[in-house]
Amino acid sequence: MIAADLAGLAHTGLHAVPLYVLLHIPAFRDTLALHAPEASTGMEAVEWQGLADVTDTRNVTAFHAASSPATLLKARRAVVPFRGRGELLTQLRAWAGLPGLGAWLIHGPGGEGKTRLAHHFANLLADQDRWAVLWLRPDAPAGSLDVVASAAAPALIVVDYAENRTAQLTDLCQTLARHGIGTGAGTPVKVLMLARTAGDWWQTLQPKTPAVEELLDGTPDTHLNVLESEPGNRLDAYREAALSFAGQLPYVQGWQHHDWPALAHQLTDSTSAAAMEQAGMSTALTLHMTALADLLDAVQPSDAASSPGPARDVEDRLLRHERRYWEHSAVARALHPALTMDTLTNALAAAFLLGAPDHQQADRLLAKVPGLSDQSEDRRSSVHRWITGLYPPAADGVWDSLQPDRLAERFTGRHLLAHPHLPDRILLGATEAQALQLLTVSTRAATHPPLRRPLSPLLTELCLRPPDTLVTAAIEVATQTETPTPLLQALIRITDAPDTTLDTLRQLSDRFPHTSHNLAEPAAHLAQRPLPRPGLHRSRHVPAQARQRPEQPLHPAGGAGAA
Known part of the structure; x- marks a missing residue:
């Protein structure tokens, strides 16, 4: 709202000017940029x-x-x-x-x-x-x-x-x-x-x-290729990131009382190009996270004794600081120490892994979290408000997730490894969308080098556990991820298992896309599976990529997935 007292109207007139008219005036845009640099001069319909x-x-x-x-x-x-x-x-x-x-x-x-x-x-x-x-x-x-x-x-x-x-x-x-x-x-x-x-x-x-x-x-x-391929360029980018974060950390709650610009200059003066040769530093986000973590560690060093899990790389370093944020907020809301931080982080992991489309679904999800299932509805509502306060939702949402994605993936991946049976609880009664979200987040977490080896077999086992909530979701996610191997192994084991029911085989077959490069191997296993009973026409229940003569390749050179 912009108000001006125009001469000659004697406070008796009101003029309305469309915003697009003002934004076409260079002087108006210059004035807006001068006095409100955070405002955009672009229009939104x-x-x-x-x-x-x-x-x-x-x-x-x-x-x-x-x-x-x-x-x-x-x-x-x-x-x-x-x-x-x-x-x-x-x-x-x-x-x-x-x-x-x-x-x-x-x-x-x-x-x-x-x-x-x-x-x-x-x-x-x-x-x-x-x-x-x-x-x-x-x-x-x-x-x-x-x-x-x-x-x-x-x-x-x-x-x-x-x-x-x-x-x-x-x-x-x-x-x-x-x-x-x-x-x-x-x-x-x-x-x-x-x-x-x-x-x-x-x-x-x-x-x-x-x-x-x-x-x-x-x-x-x-x-999209790596942004900073040369160590010298990375050092310039690191310095720019450190100084930029130093300018904004005074606006972060609980971090206002430090001389961030001085700390940033100390860091950049002592950092060499050789330090920028570490794995992943050619990636823009890794470089930015490193600059931010270095600043935070300079005033509040990571204390391995106070936070669970290893801190081998920058994601874990930042998560240690994020855990402090969670704990301080929980204390302020009188949730901790009445509830342990292990219970509260279980709730956060459930929120990030499954999400919830509305408040009723969110309440049902929290009621399944270990440590909260025996709590009063009022206490669970307090946990709900705590998560919403940590990560405020957009518009009519319930809560947001931890951002950027790599932090949410690292947290949920480590949490699944520490609590491998948490999904058994929170997946009971889950919607298809929630099952898809859990597998999507988890398969992305399994791409992180420290998590790849231990998390991949856990994902396979998750898909095999009753009540088969994740089986059909695995088919869809396998076509969307760059690392589908854990999901493909689960699908192959299901199709090969002698106790897999006919209904499950039908369900799998109906969900397979007509063509898929990623799913070619489990589709072949499904095609070769002995029929559970006479009279079932395989052609109705087996995807096209698996209905081939043995001498035909599963995915010929004619195109990916055109098997």
Whole structure:
């Protein structure tokens, strides 16, 4: 709201000026940037508010107070200035300049900077070219997507974690096609997809429907390479990150009373290029986490005696500080020491692993957590509010997760190893979406080098445990992850087990996609399984990739998954 007392009206008149008019005036934008540097000068379509993932909106910036140091690592805060990716940004700007509909897929492991790149690109389009930007929320219903097609201005639609959202991408393509938005003509409407991999899910998405095939035909497919390949460049980036975090740590609750700029200069003066040669330091997020952890450790060294688990690398170092945040908050809410921190971290692990679509589901989930199941409803509600306070939700959500993803994955992975039977409790009565989330988070955690060897066999065993909650979810997640081996081993063991029921085999077969490179081996085992009873027609229950003559390859050179 901007108020001005205009001469000649004698307080008797009210003039309303549309925001887009003001934002087209350079002097207004300059004044806004001068007095409110945290404000964006880009416009957001009010009609899209119900579709927008507000956890990724632009109005959460580095200038807002943060609850924990890890919050400073969120891509949308952009605490550390964006650097690099010049060639790719040039290509993206050229793509955005083409008329009509277009799509682009950017993929790479977690921490390479996909979301940060998308934010930077979206901000450039919004601030410089007056584009409308929509970060599409994962749960936006198909019927609500029609409003996207009514965009009068150039529009960028960002779909993060695209590998988990193939049904929504199909609906989006169908909607745009139905409204006559096509390639090569008209107002630009661009769909930017971000994913960890371009494997099975991408190959099966493209031919799903004619509308999807037309939109995605010729879609650029870019693997995001490491950002800082040279140690000298990494040292410059480390220094920039340390100084940037030092400027924001005074805004973090409980960390205000330190001379962060002086500490940052001490760190950067004593750090050599050789220190930047450690594994993973070419990744933007690892470098940023290291700078932040070094600052925090300088004033509050990690104490292995006070926190469980090893602290071999930067994720574990940051988690030690995050655990202090959890404990201080629990004490302030009178939850601890009445409840042990082990019970409370069980609750956090359940929240991160399964999530909850509404407050009733959240309450049911917490009632299954060891240490909380025998507590009063009032006490569990207090734990619910504690989690919500730690990680406030977006809009109508229940709670957010620990960010960035690599911290949540490291925490849940270590917690599963320490509490391998926790899923047996919390999966009872779980929804299909919750089972998918648990497997997605866990398989991502299994890609972390310290967790890969011990966590992978645990994931396989989880899928084999009754009541088979994770079996069908394993089929879907196996097509979305870059490391499906633990899930594939579980599926093979299920299909080979002599006591697997006919109903389970049917359920598996019905869930297998028509083609899949990742699932070719378990599909072959399913095809070779002796029929449980006479009269069952295998052709009705075995996927196409397994119904072949023995001499045929499972996935010939004609295309990935075209077995």
